Amino acid sequence: MNIENIVPTIIPRLFVKPSTARVAASRETHPRAAELARLLLALEPDDAFALIDRSLAGEKSPGQLFTALFEPTARCLGDLWGADDCSEFEVTIALCHLQSAMRRISFDRMAPPVANAAQRAVLVVPQPGEPHLFCAALNAEVLRQAGWATSCEFPDSDVALKQLVAQNWFDAIDLSLSPALRREHWLPRLTETVRQARRASRNPAITVVVSGRMFAERPEIGEQVGADAACESAMQIEQLIQRLLLARYASRRPANSAWV
Numbered sequence: 001m002n003i004e005n006i007v008p009t010i011i012p013r014l015f016v017k018p019s020t021a022r023v024a025a026s027r028e029t030h031p032r033a034a035e036l037a038r039l040l041l042a043l044e045p046d047d048a049f050a051l052i053d054r055s056l057a058g059e060k061s062p063g064q065l066f067t068a069l070f071e072p073t074a075r076c077l078g079d080l081w082g083a084d085d086c087s088e089f090e091v092t093i094a095l096c097h098l099q100s101a102m103r104r105i106s107f108d109r110m111a112p113p114v115a116n117a118a119q120r121a122v123l124v125v126p127q128p129g130e131p132h133l134f135c136a137a138l139n140a141e142v143l144r145q146a147g148w149a150t151s152c153e154f155p156d157s158d159v160a161l162k163q164l165v166a167q168n169w170f171d172a173i174d175l176s177l178s179p180a181l182r183r184e185h186w187l188p189r190l191t192e193t194v195r196q197a198r199r200a201s202r203n204p205a206i207t208v209v210v211s212g213r214m215f216a217e218r219p220e221i222g223e224q225v226g227a228d229a230a231c232e233s234a235m236q237i238e239q240l241i242q243r244l245l246l247a248r249y250a251s252r253r254p255a256n257s258a259w260v
Contacts, residue, residue: 030069037076040094062109067235078180095134119149120171132178138234146238162200177212194226207244
């Protein structure tokens, strides 16, 4: 599928009204997310980091803080940009602060992941050219903690991504757009990236998952850009990829074989 075919195929589907249940779910957010978003936009993020530390004390685990507070905070940053309350550059810097906080907490509070002899290999990358790296960083951290053999890379072009998947065996790829902005106009290029990655992959049956705000709010768009599924939250990334891989294995298993 070339770009000329992608644009009239994908873009009109974006204007199909989501179900009421999906819209309602997308509006649910942490009560401190909007406050944290504004603090992250300040010249000095000290107050934002203090709020994060206080919030961490009230969560069961750092991972729960990342998905319950950090993800909706990223969307709140996008909403502030949409309301012309900040620039995209400021959103990018704020997401970098959020990513730094996540890394600090992971290093200080989270135990090293347990090695698993049956590890599956997953490549986590942002769409080449995407300056918002938080979604990829968060998904990679969640997968590492779950025991996956996780490679988080930041290829600067489709060519670089194709080299990665051609030279290394991966069971799955998580390809992400911004966690803050919807990036509707990026969908044609994402579709082409997915297509090229599949063709270049050393694993001809590689599973592709897409992530980012666009797919959190409109998961049905995932299959329309050529992915196997869309990830709505880092909370589900591990189970989603596991389910897709098991389904692919089951579909290829000989009918007369038995589970051991």
